[in-house]
Amino acid sequence: MNVHQKYLGNIGIFAMLALISAFPPLSTDLYLPALPEMVHALNASEAAVNLTLAVFFIVYAGSLLFWGPLSEKYGRRPMLLSGTFIYALASVGCSFASNIDTLIFMRIVQAFGGGASTAIGTAIVKDIYTGRERERAMALVMSLVTIAPVVAPLLGAILLKYFSWRASFMLLAGVGTLAFFVTLFFIETLKKEDLYQGSLLQSWGRLFVVLGNRGFRLLLLPFTLTQAVILGFIGSASYIYIGQFHLSKQAFSIIFSFNALCAVAGPMLYVWASKRISWQSIVSASYGMIILCALMLATLAPLSPYLFALSMIPGTLAVTVTRVPNTNLMLEQMDTDTGSLSALISFFTLALGTVGMIITSHFPGHQIQAMAGSNLIIGTVCGLLWLYARRQPAVKMLPDHVCNVPPDK
Numbered sequence: 001m002n003v004h005q006k007y008l009g010n011i012g013i014f015a016m017l018a019l020i021s022a023f024p025p026l027s028t029d030l031y032l033p034a035l036p037e038m039v040h041a042l043n044a045s046e047a048a049v050n051l052t053l054a055v056f057f058i059v060y061a062g063s064l065l066f067w068g069p070l071s072e073k074y075g076r077r078p079m080l081l082s083g084t085f086i087y088a089l090a091s092v093g094c095s096f097a098s099n100i101d102t103l104i105f106m107r108i109v110q111a112f113g114g115g116a117s118t119a120i121g122t123a124i125v126k127d128i129y130t131g132r133e134r135e136r137a138m139a140l141v142m143s144l145v146t147i148a149p150v151v152a153p154l155l156g157a158i159l160l161k162y163f164s165w166r167a168s169f170m171l172l173a174g175v176g177t178l179a180f181f182v183t184l185f186f187i188e189t190l191k192k193e194d195l196y197q198g199s200l201l202q203s204w205g206r207l208f209v210v211l212g213n214r215g216f217r218l219l220l221l222p223f224t225l226t227q228a229v230i231l232g233f234i235g236s237a238s239y240i241y242i243g244q245f246h247l248s249k250q251a252f253s254i255i256f257s258f259n260a261l262c263a264v265a266g267p268m269l270y271v272w273a274s275k276r277i278s279w280q281s282i283v284s285a286s287y288g289m290i291i292l293c294a295l296m297l298a299t300l301a302p303l304s305p306y307l308f309a310l311s312m313i314p315g316t317l318a319v320t321v322t323r324v325p326n327t328n329l330m331l332e333q334m335d336t337d338t339g340s341l342s343a344l345i346s347f348f349t350l351a352l353g354t355v356g357m358i359i360t361s362h363f364p365g366h367q368i369q370a371m372a373g374s375n376l377i378i379g380t381v382c383g384l385l386w387l388y389a390r391r392q393p394a395v396k397m398l399p400d401h402v403c404n405v406p407p408d409k
Contacts, residue, residue: 005128007185016182017124017141019175020080020117022148023087024060027114027172028053029152034165041165044100052104056111061350063115065207068343071120073196073203076127076339077188083116084183088176095169110172117179122342126331127189135274139267139324147264194336206340215396216333216341218389222382223326224348225355229290229315229375232356233259236367244365245305255305259312266320279325279398280390287383289318290375297372308368315375325398332396 005013031038038049071079090110097103121141129137159167196203210216237259241252273282293315301308330345331338356374363370389395 005187007187008182012182012185013124013128014137014140016179016186017121017137019179019182020084021121021141023114023117023175023179025148026152026175027056027060027110029148030156030172031165031168033157034160034168037160038165042097042100042103048100048104052100052107055104056107057350057354059108059111060115060118061347063112064119064343064347064350065204066112066119067116068119068123068339068341068346069196069203069206069337070200071116071123071190071339072206072337073198073200075188075190075195076120076124077183077186079116080120080183080186081180083113083120084176084180086110086113087117088173088180089113091169091173091176095166095173113176118346119343120339122327122331122345123338124189126338126342135324135328136271138327139271142267142320142323196337206337207344210334210337210340210344213333214394215392216330216344218385218392218395219326219330219333220344220348221352222385222389223322223330224345225352225378225382226286226290226319226322227349227353228356228359228378229293230263230319230356231353232360232371232374233312233315234357236357236360236371239364240308240367241305244368245308247305255309258309259316262313262316263320266317267324269317270321270324273321274325283322283325283386284383286318286322287379287386289314290379291383293318294372294376294379297368297375301368301372318379329395329398332398 008016035046035049038044039046042049067079067083087110090106090113093106094103094110097106122138125134125137125141155171156168159171196206198205237256238252241247241255247255270279270282293311293313296311296314297308301311327345331341334341356371359374360367360370390397
């Protein structure tokens with residue numbers, strides 16, 4: 001560790017990073033089972049209640065670009081404390097909302113505060129860790145975070161059984177409060193001499209400086225558009241499993257968790273594989289796996305829900321296994337402006353990832369075919385862009401890691 005965390009230590013830092021990084025899935029998936037109840041409780045339409053999800057994603061994505069550059073000027077800790085405080089307070093506001101308009105407004109505030117966690121979390125990893133240690137840290141944090149989408153809906157259903165929909169938001173308030181108090185023990189990772197000295201507006205202008213880096217731009221599309229494979233599946237899974245294959249909600253939760261567990265295993269699988277295979281080969285192979293996923297979706301997936309789940313395994317692993325080296329390489333393109341760099345990576349991952357959701361939503365009843373077509377295009381186009389980018393001098397490549405092979409050999 002480059003910065004000694006005498007209060008939190010290594011385990012504490014991992015726990016803090018996992019906690020703040022879990023804000024997005026917890027904030028959306030936890031109250032999904034309560035949506036029908038909220039329609040009646042708030043006397044609102046389904047479209048209005050669903051808007052509480054849509055506005056969260058939109059504001060959350062935009063807030064990443066707000067918090068990241070500010071962390072370069074004022075430090076990671078102050079921005080993280082501010083964001084977690086706003087998130088916790090807004091979560092309480094959501095739980096006490098008496099009408100849909102109030103709930104939507106509080107969700108906007110909640111998303112704004114929550115954006116600080118994602119924008120700054122990745123920057124903290126780069127501040128503290130280097131090289132192989134950074135890869136292991138990111139892999140562990142990402143594996144812990146991907147547990148949230150598996151647990152959140154189940155936990156939300158349990159809360160709904162004993163309490164009302166408001167309990168989900170009170171739990172989110174507790175998560176935000178816990179993150180705030182844990183951050184109090186966090187030692188600032190950005191040195192005073194490294195703080196950005198320009199004006200507030202100029203600090204946001206650093207986003208364009210990062211985008212001006214050609215190496216970063218060359219990697220941005222092939223590394224972030226692949227998230228559409230995962231989000232396309234998440235956005236259409238319930239319609240396919242329940243609507244098309246007529247599974248019960250209980251059976252759906254079980255089979256959906258199967259793919260989610262593959263996502264959990266992805267980052268740690270990369271750590272294991274990269275000791276034996278070059279990381280560049282793993283990244284290159286991932287695009288072939290996405291194409292394989294597309295072909296399986298087109299041929300096997302329509303036959304049964306189990307074959308559909310099986311068909312998604314190559315795509316799920318392709319995205320989650322390469323999330324660590326992809327993020328690490330994009331971070332490596334610049335030695336400064338880490339906050340802006342981290343914010344842009346998260347923003348484009350979320351924004352371009354929604355392409356998968358948009359595509360599948362436009363083909364009701366034919367979601368599997370839509371996913372197959374979009375995955376085929378994504379795997380082919382992004383694979384070609386990666387093959388081009390890796391040969392460009394502007395891209396600062398990292399050395400390969402091979403298990404048990406001394407550097408002098």
